[in-house]
Amino acid sequence: MTDWLDEFLDPENFEAAWQKIKRKRSGPGVDGETIDQLAARIDQVQTQLIKAIAQNTYQPLPLKPFVIPKKNGEWRHLAVPTLRDRLVQQALLSILHQILEPQFESSSFAYRPGKSYLTAVRQIRHWHHQGYEWVLDADLVKYFGELNHQRLIAEVAERVHEPKFLDLVQAWISVGTYTKQGIILPEKGLPQGAIISPILANVYLDDFDEAFLGHQAKLVRFSDDFVLLARSKKTIYQLKDQVEQLLSTMGLTLHPDKTSITSFEKGFKFLGHTFVGDLIIENRAKPSATPREPKPDLLHVEAIIHADPPTQTTAMAQALLEAVHRQKEAIPSPLYVVLGYRPRSNKPIAIDSEEISWLTGMATLYLVHQGSTVRKQQERIVIQRPQQDSIEIPLAEVQRILVFGNIQLTTPVITLCLEQRIPVIYLSQMGEYKGHLWNETAYDLTLEIAQFQRCQDQVFQLTTACQIVKGKLWNSRQLLLRLNRNRQLSSVATAIQQLEDYREQLSNPLSIDQIRGYEGTGAASYFAAFGQVVDHPDFHFKKRTYHPPLDPVNAMLSFGYTLLLKNVFSMVMAEGLNPHLGNLHGAKRPKAYLAFDLMEEFRSPIVDTLIIKLINQKIIKPSDFTWPNEQGGVYLNESARRV
Known part of the structure; x- marks a missing residue:
């Protein structure tokens, strides 16, 4: 089975x-969320969705109103799920087809594999040739909007015996539509625009189809349009009354203006074809009228996402929510948070925090509050933040300054930093290195010559590179050992042993490429295990990605490594060393390879250790990150960078 x-x-x-x-x-x-944004992190999203469904925590977002023009100049109103909800619906649809197709009747032709409106047209021709001359040409009133939810779930449950599938269907048909007035919760109907709706529409009318099995009349149904064929006029009139009674038990009504009794001799139109006698003529589409403007209420609404963490519903809020729903009004934004949603801000990221402070003993000044101005006041620097109190810091306590994004340093501050040999490093708001400020005495020529000589010394280069990688692998191993002490995961234990094996291999004579190879292989083993010790259910990590980071864990790693690199870089500068002359790292393109070398051993004990703590102790939340940009990049936002 x-x-x-x-x-x-x-x-x-x-x-x-x-x-x-x-x-x-x-x-x-x-x-x-666009297709390209979802594609950039699809593996992670699929894993999250499967896990959420399995754990009964999956919740669809509201539907987005959408309109398409109709041939008569009106608008057809659709409501579409998010791409993630469409993905789940498509995955379930493939299963429902297998379960339901054998149970559907041969008289229904819409939304079914191997069938189309043309097969329906051919079936009508077949019944006509068998002597079925009289026709009830019928259409239902607002079929998709009139389906009774309770009856639909009962019909699905009769045919599909998996409770989780029923829960998903219930969630999809009950989710509201997001308009400018708020979320409109449906009392009945199926959303036109949802992938799952067509097959559910067929389920709803399957009993209707069964009623005409082996009947003296023949049914050909395509969605909510159908014809009933009989051999005599008397029979067809009797059938019309039976059809109306049967449909009324389903909460459905024949459309009075679009339903008629006719014959092949008189002719009728169905599914874009005209049937007259033995002729079937395909109707040519008439030029469509210019559609009138759609209702603005349904268009251009602010994006919303799931609340994180889920909002706790108060009794008062729930009572207000139910009252609004009973009045058949849209649920406004202050209340739809009760449903577990919140607005997704599209405003520029403002990296600021109430935690901004300076304590004696600090060495690095991080300037992150956008729009700030840094000026000099005697031997102190004053940070003026927009609409907030200023902060004064004795310059003697500052060893380096990191400037993130739109922050202005006045000329007196720059001059003072040059005089005091305080390196100023400029980065983008997201932490991408842009350049640095240093005075004319930054480089010690004698020291730089010695560096160049060492770079030509292959023994020194290989020995230094080897020791750097050994140190990095050791520290990575130690972190995994500590994190796996209570977990006892076999996959992590395997990675720990691999790191030790790679360290042993580094005791052999190796080329620089071989050393780099062990460093890269070790990093791959380490990060594969690193993802196993992430305990927070909302954070997942499979592999290291950067330029851009594609998920929250990678965003934290990239940001942490950037801070570590720039601190090491400033120390290198302060010692008068050329930051571009590395031993493990190096290429034709100028980069701070020496800083990259020196930071390697400190990645695990400083950055990775902190990140695991922030995630597993739930200090950092998924809502502390930006929405993926066009390249799929995810970044820490707002005060999360100051945690």
Whole structure:
């Protein structure tokens, strides 16, 4: 017997679903996430979705209103899920097709593999040739908007016996539509625009299809349009009354203006074809009228995402929510937070914090509050932050300054830093190195000559590079040992042994490329194990990515390594060394290779140790990160950088 749940949660099923979603290149939902942004982190997202579904924590976001023009000049209103919700729906749809297709009747033709409106047209021709001359040409009133949720779930449960599938269907049909007035929760109906809706629409009418099995009349149904064919006029009139009664038990009504009794002799139109006698003529589409403007209320709303952590609902808030729902009004933004959503800000990142302070004994001054001005006042520097109190710091206590983004240093401050040989390092708001400020005595020519000579000494280069990598592997191993002491994960233990094996190999005579190879292989083993000791359920780490970092853990690693590098860089400068002359690192393109060399051993004990603590102790939350940019890059935002 097939385990449908296992098949549904199989990563290969989600990957196949993703490929279908990606090919459609459809637009974003209410969260604003695009295909390209999702593609940049799809492996992580699929893992998160599968885990959330398995643990019953998956919750869809509201639907995004969308309109497309109709041929009559009106607008068809759709409501589309987010790309992530579409991915889950597509994954379940592939399973539901396997379960439901054998149960559907041959008289339904819409939204089914191997069937189309043309097969429906051919079926009508077949029944006509069999003597079925009289026709009930019918259409339902607002079919997708009228489906009763309770009946739909009961019909699905009758055919699909996996509770988790029913929970997903219930969640998708109950989720609201996000408008400018707030979230409108549905009382009935299916969202046109959701991947899962068509197959659910067929489930809802399957009993109707069954009612005409082996009947004296023949049914051909395409979604909410259908024809019922009979051999006599009397029969067709009797059937109309039966159809109306049957549909009323389902909460559905025949459209009075679009439903009629006719015959092949008189002719009728169905599915873009005109049937007259033995002729079937394909209708040519008329030029469409210019659509009138859609209602602005349904368009251009602010993006929203899941609240993190989930908002605790108070009794008062829940009562207000239920009252608004009973009044059939949109749930405004102060209340839709109760549903577990919050706005996704598209404003520029403001890296600031109430924790900004300076304590005696600090050496590095980090300037991160955007729009600040740094000026000189006697032998002190004063940091003026927009609409906040100033901070005064004795310059004698500052050994280096790191400037992030839009922060202005006045000329007197720059002059003072040059005179006092205080390096000033400029970075982008996200931490990308831009350049540095140093005075004319920065380089010791004698020392620099000695550096160049050492660079030509292959024995010195190999020995130094080897010791750097040995130290890095040792520290990486020690961190994993400590983190795995209580976990006792076999995969982490394997990585620990691999790091020790690589260290032993470094005792042999090696070329610089071989040394770098062990450093790279060791890093790969280390980071594979590093992801195993991340305990926070909302953080996942599979591999190291940068330029840009594609997930929160990589964002923290990149930011931490940047701070470490720039501190080492300033120390190198302060000692009069040329920062570009490294031993382990090096290439034709000028970079601070010596600083890269010297920071390697300190990555694990300083940066990685801190990051694991921040994540596992839940000091850092997923909401402390930016939404992926167009390249998929994720970065720490706001005061999280000051934690």
